[in-house]
Amino acid sequence: MDLTGDDFAGVVDVFGALTRAELGEACVELAFKRGEDAEAAAFDDGIDDALAGYHLVRVADHGADADDPLLVVGPAAFPRLPEGAEDLPHIMDVPDRIISDEAVARAAEERFREDAVVAVEAGDDDRIADLLDVSYDLEAWGPVELGEARTRLDDAG
Structure with a gap:
């Protein structure tokens, strides 16, 4: 499947x-x-x-x-x-869970910043392009500001 x-x-x-x-x-x-x-x-x-x-x-x-x-x-x-x-x-027996939007946004932002560093250091143009796209989705999705990271990705790509 x-x-x-x-x-x-x-x-x-x-x-x-x-x-x-x-x-x-x-x-x-x-x-x-x-x-x-x-x-x-x-x-x-x-x-x-x-x-x-x-x-x-x-x-x-x-x-x-x-x-x-x-x-x-x-x-x-x-x-x-x-x-x-x-x-x-x-x-399935899965407990109800409540996760704050802030915790989710913070986790996504941290992961994004880590991924951006790895992509830039590796010179991975495809991943950099993907992350640039994701940066806009991420900003629209949660309370994060990725302008500086996006500039670094732009400069590296």
Whole structure:
């Protein structure tokens, strides 16, 4: 079962926030509903791609007593609900979670700044172009200011 970043975002959106393990479990449940046998690890690369593309954002500092960071819908996502995903809250026992918009925006901004440094140092023009696009999405999505980072990316690209 192939899922896009928007599909992963749709699954997360059904719950509001999921740990990575919970997202993997949700994907296994979706595969099962489609008559496919899959293990959570089969979705690791797709989840990594969704994180790299800012379809998902990892929030470690979410103020809850949790060992795992939570994944939330990111600024580049257009969440799409995969077939059968609407039943997941009835299948899985996932606690209700409330994460402040500030914590989510801060996590996304920190990740963006780290990614920008790596892309500039590597001279990765494709990643720099992707991050420039994401910077506008991120500013529209949350209370962050990325003008200075965008200028550095522009100068490097």
